[in-house]
Amino acid sequence: MISSSGDIFSEVIVRRKITPANIVVRVICGIIVFFLAALFVLGFFAALPGLFIFAVIIVVIIYFIIRFQKVEYEYIFTSGDLDFDQLSGDFRRKRKLSVTFESLEVLAPEGSHWLDGYGGDGGKTYDFSSRDKSKKRYVYVGSGNNGRIKVIFEPSEKMLQNMYNYSPSKVKIEG
Structure with a gap:
């Protein structure tokens, strides 16, 4: 949109x-x-x-x-900025992470060959997914303040398309 x-x-x-x-x-x-x-x-x-x-x-x-055991994650993509907020108990919102597509190296489906070169480098990993194995998860790999970061999340098709339109060379939609 x-x-x-x-x-x-x-x-x-x-x-x-x-x-x-x-x-x-x-x-x-x-x-x-x-x-x-x-x-x-x-x-x-x-x-x-x-x-x-x-x-x-x-x-x-x-x-x-x-x-507080009810936890939801909200992903907001706005023109190259991707924010991850945690909503706890329907009344508490906390910004967990903000990343930009300027620092993005690759965004691809979890387990795809596009992520093969980004394996065991010891970077920080964030999991903002539902942890439901039946859902399609994507991995954002980029550079952060203290080295490489990986973010696991579950974007919608619309969000994926918007990210692809913003940076088609770095966003890999197919497996």
Whole structure:
């Protein structure tokens, strides 16, 4: 999409897949809340009212722990700038990384032959994908402040086309 100012713009939101560790945390939180509810029903907090405030604080903390396990990544491509934001719990946004296509060496599908020369150089790798193996993942390889960086993400077809139109020699859409 081209905006009214002539910039190429596209954005994608990808939800991170729930991991077994997330499930374990949720089960433990559920057990704790169940235990506190049982103590409340049995009248334990009536005898010790100070502990009731402590229990309420624990329940609020558990609420936020569960909310922050919902993570989404937003990719924003604007005329050669690619930003990666993390949205946690539907209310917290944090810019995780910004890269430019001036520092881009290659952008290609994960596992393609275009990435063969960029293997074990010890650069920093960022994974902003859903971690779902059935989704098509792409790898951005470029230079950062401290050497080479690799970014794994899942752009939409529209975003890929906009990136290809911006830099056709560096963006490899086919495998």
